[in-house]
Amino acid sequence: MAGKFFTTMLLAGLASAAPAPQDQVSTAVNTVTVNTTDNTPVTTAYTTQVTPTPSSLGGPAATLYHGPAMLLKGSNLIPKLPQQITNGNSIWGLLKAPRLPKWLNGPLPQGFPWGSRTPGNANPYINPPNTGKTRNYVFHISEQTIAPDGVEKPGLVINGAFPGPIIEANWGDYIEVQVFNDLTTEGTTLHWHGLLQKETPWFDGIPAVQQCPIAPGSSFTYRFRADLYGTSWYHAHYSAQYAGGLAGPMIIYGPHNGQYDQDMGPIMLSDWYHDDYFKLVEQTMAPAADQLPPPVSQNNLINGKMNYPCDAVTIAANGRNCTPNAGISKFNVTSGLTYRLRLINSGAEGIQKFSIDGAKLTVIANDFVPVQPYTVDVVTLGIGQRSDVLWKATGKPTDAVWMRSTLGTSAFVGGCTLNDGISPEAVAAIYYQKANTSDVPTTVSTVPASEIENCANDALSLTVPTYKMTPPKNPHTVQVVNITYQSNGTHNLFYMNNSTFKANYNDPVLLDAKLGNMNFPADYNVYNFGTSPSIRLVVYNYAQTGVHPMHLHGHNMYILQVGTGLWDGSIVNANNPQRRDVQLLPNAVSPTEPGYIVIQYDTDNPGVWPFHCHIAWHVSAGLYMNIIEQPQSIKKDLQIPSIMAQTCRDWSAWTGTHIVPEIDSGL
Numbered sequence: 001m002a003g004k005f006f007t008t009m010l011l012a013g014l015a016s017a018a019p020a021p022q023d024q025v026s027t028a029v030n031t032v033t034v035n036t037t038d039n040t041p042v043t044t045a046y047t048t049q050v051t052p053t054p055s056s057l058g059g060p061a062a063t064l065y066h067g068p069a070m071l072l073k074g075s076n077l078i079p080k081l082p083q084q085i086t087n088g089n090s091i092w093g094l095l096k097a098p099r100l101p102k103w104l105n106g107p108l109p110q111g112f113p114w115g116s117r118t119p120g121n122a123n124p125y126i127n128p129p130n131t132g133k134t135r136n137y138v139f140h141i142s143e144q145t146i147a148p149d150g151v152e153k154p155g156l157v158i159n160g161a162f163p164g165p166i167i168e169a170n171w172g173d174y175i176e177v178q179v180f181n182d183l184t185t186e187g188t189t190l191h192w193h194g195l196l197q198k199e200t201p202w203f204d205g206i207p208a209v210q211q212c213p214i215a216p217g218s219s220f221t222y223r224f225r226a227d228l229y230g231t232s233w234y235h236a237h238y239s240a241q242y243a244g245g246l247a248g249p250m251i252i253y254g255p256h257n258g259q260y261d262q263d264m265g266p267i268m269l270s271d272w273y274h275d276d277y278f279k280l281v282e283q284t285m286a287p288a289a290d291q292l293p294p295p296v297s298q299n300n301l302i303n304g305k306m307n308y309p310c311d312a313v314t315i316a317a318n319g320r321n322c323t324p325n326a327g328i329s330k331f332n333v334t335s336g337l338t339y340r341l342r343l344i345n346s347g348a349e350g351i352q353k354f355s356i357d358g359a360k361l362t363v364i365a366n367d368f369v370p371v372q373p374y375t376v377d378v379v380t381l382g383i384g385q386r387s388d389v390l391w392k393a394t395g396k397p398t399d400a401v402w403m404r405s406t407l408g409t410s411a412f413v414g415g416c417t418l419n420d421g422i423s424p425e426a427v428a429a430i431y432y433q434k435a436n437t438s439d440v441p442t443t444v445s446t447v448p449a450s451e452i453e454n455c456a457n458d459a460l461s462l463t464v465p466t467y468k469m470t471p472p473k474n475p476h477t478v479q480v481v482n483i484t485y486q487s488n489g490t491h492n493l494f495y496m497n498n499s500t501f502k503a504n505y506n507d508p509v510l511l512d513a514k515l516g517n518m519n520f521p522a523d524y525n526v527y528n529f530g531t532s533p534s535i536r537l538v539v540y541n542y543a544q545t546g547v548h549p550m551h552l553h554g555h556n557m558y559i560l561q562v563g564t565g566l567w568d569g570s571i572v573n574a575n576n577p578q579r580r581d582v583q584l585l586p587n588a589v590s591p592t593e594p595g596y597i598v599i600q601y602d603t604d605n606p607g608v609w610p611f612h613c614h615i616a617w618h619v620s621a622g623l624y625m626n627i628i629e630q631p632q633s634i635k636k637d638l639q640i641p642s643i644m645a646q647t648c649r650d651w652s653a654w655t656g657t658h659i660v661p662e663i664d665s666g667l
């Protein structure tokens with residue numbers, strides 16, 4: 001693999017306090033950065049860096065534990081910690097978690113809430129069904145000690161739960177969420193991932209972009225349309241708060257793209273860190289001279305649950321309580337039925353590779369886009385991505401089977417994600433109707449290692465949207481954006497077109513644009529393509545720091561091509577390319593051979609839309625840009641509610657008497 005160069009370029013900043021992998025080696029480095037004054041390459045003064053060597057599976061106490069669930073020898077799957085201690089009020093991953101309905105408040109006398117629309121016959125981007133319904137939610141955001149894998153840590157929760165409560169709506173409904181910020185020292189906002197926010201671009205939830213943060217002790221009510229349907233999630237967008245726990249599932253019921261008997265509901269997959277999120281941000285943002293590695297995950301969770309192979313020595317050294325066999329997620333199924341699984345990568349960094357032992361999975365949607373069904377052994381999800389899959393339960397009534405989601409081997413030794421090697425694979429137990437739901441499944445995975453080690457989304461030739469759309473062959477705007485990883489003199493940061501992003505929480509770009517103030521400081525990274533009807537971005541990744549899940553707000557992007565080197569102009573499925581809202585951008589092969597994605601979208605949604613890497617630590621380090629869409633229309637047509645200005649006044653008042661430690665980009 002790209003070996004040492006790849007590895008060492010990852011080592012931008014990371015704190016010492018994480019339970020450090022046991023062995024470390026010093027590696028000679030030629031860390032080439034760019035002098036931002038004259039843009040010439042600079043070789044930094046230090047020439048060695050500490051490269052963590054990942055632990056072996058199970059860590060220092062591996063001999064005490066066995067099997068994919070990291071159980072103490074002789075244990076069954078009766079959890080050792082009460083639910084409240086692990087994930088608080090969360091119900092996900094419990095046998096009592098409800099199946100989801102085919103739609104809310106059904107059945108209806110005249111069929112479906114969406115009438116005669118089907119995934120194939122209705123343009124999903126215009127005229128959502130007019131249901132006249134609003135779904136109301138009240139969220140309290142607070143700090144709470146949680147132990148999702150048995151290791152206690154300070155977490156951030158919604159209504160006392162990690163993962164947070166489900167948001168459900170029918171396609172076309174309005175969703176109204178009153179958010180109380182019960183944190184005492186930080187602002188917050190929530191983002192409704194993948195929804196278009198057409199006509200409500202101020203409720204997209206990005207501080208410094210569409211709103212000011214919700215001040216501690218204040219509340220803010222989001223009201224927006226469920227304008228697309230399928231599987232998604234919501235999460236905090238203030239610094240890396242969501243990596244501390246502020247995320248939950250968001251399911252919009254709509255036309256069915258495949259036959260199934262039962263909906264198993266959200267299956268949230270997330271890498272997990274034993275440090276508090278802010279400590280990880282400090283680690284990410286440490287000066288380059290500190291030579292700290294980036295945050296490395298300690299565990300991996302399915303619906304917020306997994307066990308951890310507690311080790312007395314390292315746990316005591318870090319002052320944490322650790323309980324083995326805390327409890328994993330469980331699902332019950334009936335032989336012969338087909339289930340819909342709604343997979344969501346809600347983690348901070350790691351690519352998830354999801355599978356069920358011995359099973360083929362049929363993908364029916366990627367992100368909010370129904371696709372022509374295709375079959376895989378393993379589902380690949382970068383941060384923010386979702387896939388809806390169908391799985392037929394073909395086992396006997398007494399069977400028990402492992403569900404797995406693995407982060408694979410550590411990127412330090414050639415894998416896709418930065419994990420410490422101790423517990424990269426999350427498992428959940430699937431029990432057929434006559435199985436004992438305390439038993440330990442004994443199935444094995446047959447997914448080839450080569451599929452786990454492939455850090456890429458499914459081939460674009462496989463992913464064909466059910467509703468056909470042909471993007472313009474000659475878009476009005478074509479913009480190349482180069483991503484680099486370079487020093488600003490003291491810190492290694494991400495740059496887009498030679499500029500790293502920094503949020504000004506007090507000055508949302510959308511509110512400026514509404515006032516016609518279109519001159520922004522360089523570090524707002526604002527792109528303004530005027531009235532351009534279609535925009536193509538050719539995004540080159542020159543940073544050898546791994547794969548970036550690139551997320552565009554306000555749109556599904558046409559994904560025209562993915563590759564390495566320079567784009568040759570070719571387009572996959574040019575008449576109906578894949579559309580989605582996050583796409584994995586390949587790593588650079590060498591300093592002169594970038595990875596690239598080519599995306600395109602139609603500018604039918606006036607607003608200010610973020611385009612960024614969804615890895616929490618990368619957006620913290622500046623891998624973010626804003627795109628102003630249809631500025632004339634923003635100025636002329638948008639009726640921005642007065643609560644937006646009031647939220648800024650409240651934030652301004654709070655920050656007048658409190659210090660905001662915005663050490664990262666802010667997002």
Ligand SMILES: *[C@@H]1O[C@H](CO)[C@@H](O)[C@H](O)[C@H]1NC(C)=O
Pocket residue numbers: 035036037038042
């Ligand atoms: C960057 O370039 C400027 C102008 O050439 C020079 O004055 C400065 O010393 C350089 N900085 C470094 C760190 O090489």
Ligand SMILES: *[C@@H]1O[C@H](CO)[C@@H](O)[C@H](O)[C@H]1NC(C)=O
Pocket residue numbers: 095096097332333334432433
């Ligand atoms: C699964 O668990 C739920 C909740 O306990 C129960 O209602 C349902 O009957 C169970 N299904 C099967 C197939 O055991």
Ligand SMILES: *[C@@H]1O[C@H](CO)[C@@H](O)[C@H](O)[C@H]1NC(C)=O
Pocket residue numbers: 076436437438439
């Ligand atoms: C299920 O297994 C547990 C643990 O082995 C045992 O205590 C329990 O009696 C079993 N339940 C049934 C219904 O057999």
Ligand SMILES: *[C@@H]1O[C@H](CO)[C@@H](O)[C@H](O)[C@H]1NC(C)=O
Pocket residue numbers: 480481482497
């Ligand atoms: C991107 O990088 C390439 C290679 O260094 C360069 O030729 C091109 O001008 C850059 N484009 C932009 C928009 O910065």
Ligand SMILES: *[C@@H]1O[C@H](CO)[C@@H](O)[C@H](O)[C@H]1NC(C)=O
Pocket residue numbers: 285488489490491493663664
């Ligand atoms: C580089 O960026 C970091 C993080 O934003 C900032 O704290 C630091 O002041 C910057 N250094 C320079 C020389 O601009």
Ligand SMILES: *[C@@H]1O[C@H](CO)[C@@H](O)[C@H](O)[C@H]1NC(C)=O
Pocket residue numbers: 479497498526527
């Ligand atoms: C890219 O950066 C250059 C140099 O800073 C700037 O002149 C140009 O406007 C930027 N491109 C865009 C699209 O913002």
Ligand SMILES: *[C@@H]1O[C@H](CO)[C@@H](O)[C@H](O)[C@H]1NC(C)=O
Pocket residue numbers: 036037038039498
């Ligand atoms: C990169 O940014 C620096 C500082 O803003 C500027 O001086 C330099 O000209 C830019 N380089 C390019 C290639 O745009």
Ligand SMILES: [Cu+2]
Pocket residue numbers: 547548549613614615618619623
């Ligand atoms: Cu990234």
